[in-house]
Amino acid sequence: MNRIPRLQWEPQFTMHDDVIDLQHKKLYMITNELIEKHESGSGDCYEFIKDLVDYASRHFHAEQLLMMKSQYPDMKWHLEEHEYFTNKIAGFIEDYKNNKENLGWDVLSFLREWIFFHTTGLDLKLGEHLMKTSLQNEKTRDE
Numbered sequence: 532m533n534r535i536p537r538l539q540w541e542p543q544f545t546m547h548d549d550v551i552d553l554q555h556k557k558l559y560m561i562t563n564e565l566i567e568k569h570e571s572g573s574g575d576c577y578e579f580i581k582d583l584v585d586y587a588s589r590h591f592h593a594e595q596l597l598m599m600k601s602q603y604p605d606m607k608w609h610l611e612e613h614e615y616f617t618n619k620i621a622g623f624i625e626d627y628k629n630n631k632e633n634l635g636w637d638v639l640s641f642l643r644e645w646i647f648f649h650t651t652g653l654d655l656k657l658g659e660h661l662m663k664t665s666l667q668n669e670k671t672r673d674e
């Protein structure tokens with residue numbers, strides 16, 4: 532079986548928001564734990580995949596609030612991506628509950644890839660916007 536590479540947060544992935552950066556690091560950690568659990572072959576992954584879905588949903592909510600507050604123009608597209616992931620993972624959980632042996636390599640690779648490409652893609656666009664808008668806020672405060 533191919534080993535799934537672990538996620539590692541890098542400083543260039545910063546969102547210019549400490550809370551969101553911490554959440555991304557935690558999301559990476561939970562994903563790595565799930566992969567670890569799966570690869571060790573030691574039993575039930577259900578709690579681990581539930582942790583991931585719960586934490587992702589809290590994180591998506593935090594990002595949504597920031598998008599609303601900063602009037603992010605690409606909010607609709609970004610929220611659709613979050614929704615796509617949420618629905619996909621709900622489907623995996625459903626399948627897993629019905630057939631516990633089958634939390635496959637392809638499912639975990641998908642989760643890992645999606646999280647990596649979202650946090651280093653669309654999220655970074657939001658990060659740039661947050662940086663610009665916070666600079667603007669500082670500027671208006673100075674004036």
Ligand SMILES: [Fe+2]
Binds near residue numbers: 555594650654
């Ligand atoms: Fe994110």
Ligand SMILES: [Fe+2]
Binds near residue numbers: 594609613653654
């Ligand atoms: Fe996001």
